[in-house]
Amino acid sequence: MSANKFPVESLRDRKRRQTRERIIETAFALFMERGFDVVTVDEIAQRAEIGRTTFFRYFGDKQEVVFSTEDDFLRALTAAMRDAPTEPLQDLAQALATSRRLLLAICTEAARNPGHYAVYHRLVKQHPELEDRHTRKTRHYADLLEKHLIDHGTPPATAVLAAQLTVACYQAAWRLGSHDATAVLREANDAFDLLLGATAA
Amino acid sequence: MSANKFPVESLRDRKRRQTRERIIETAFALFMERGFDVVTVDEIAQRAEIGRTTFFRYFGDKQEVVFSTEDDFLRALTAAMRDAPTEPLQDLAQALATSRRLLLAICTEAARNPGHYAVYHRLVKQHPELEDRHTRKTRHYADLLEKHLIDHGTPPATAVLAAQLTVACYQAAWRLGSHDATAVLREANDAFDLLLGATAA
């Protein structure tokens, strides 16, 4: 019973989730209000009514709070990978078609709560260190993408390039789509069209 | 006389250059020997026979030492931009051709001292925070590239994408070319061939 696959959320788990959410809310509010670097962890902890130590138990560092939704994206990506048709992927065009679908799965997930995305976008764009971290996350997706392609028969060099080109389309969309998740989604699509349009021509 | 366009390097200037180089050498040696994060600024300063304060006068932060050759790359890029033929750049293929030439200019500059590049490469690959910073630099090049394209008549959306695709080729090369500057140069070329080959097919 208790060893169920979907165990009932225990009191402990619920409390943990609540504190986690309280930290995120508090931190985002403070960051938006006064800027990322001037807000101290002490301050977040106080307002969230936890100890400083506890903050670092929930998040590895101050930056990590900003990227708290990353797990959802990862879940969306792996789900999309699981559901992806296992067609052979030899050349770049085929690899790109698959990559495109996977990228759109992530963007769609991001578009599920546009409010949060808008705030995230603004925050990251204003702070180089946060943008550094953002691209680290992107790099991680690229790695997963690359692995997926290779596992499905794409030659390594092609897979690496396809993954990076996909990142390029996303980055272009990120630059062009201002604060708006669905706009980013649309721009990413356009970027792929432009890229593949060159292919067709 | 002293207000010459190429003023004779004064004693001060020479000393400054020397300490700067001493810091870089010391820091790289220590980083390679024991790893970036465990080496403290205090230690670098002591071994380089300067005060801790002085270190931060030469470099904004600990990471910045690692990227001390960045200026050379920037010079190479802007020089290449200056010398680039001012042909019209309307479509993506044209924009990519130009971007490719500019990227190769940077890689060529990097290949001018392969020893340093190898060390740099290893250091950055082993430390996520350094790789974050490395991509920040790359992002900066992308911005300059994008601006150059737009200034020469490329439509914004195309320019943004072209710049990002160029970054993609570089990143792919960076992943594939292990520790070797000329290998990275070659891989970047191959990536472009693959990308444009898809275009031609």
Place this chain on the structure above:
DNA sequence: GTTCCAAGTGGTACTCAGTACCGTAACATG
């Protein structure tokens, strides 16, 4: 319920990066 264990919490104390400030030494200029 009582007991017991595991997990979560908050405090203290520490290291290190980075900043501000200040007095002093070294170079440049006349």
Place this chain on the structure above:
DNA sequence: CATGTTACGGTACTGAGTACCACTTGGAAC
């Protein structure tokens, strides 16, 4: 040689992140 400017090193501070410890709380079993 006298003067102003620039570089230097030291002190003292803030804030991030870590290690450790004593305490509390939730879960489970008897």
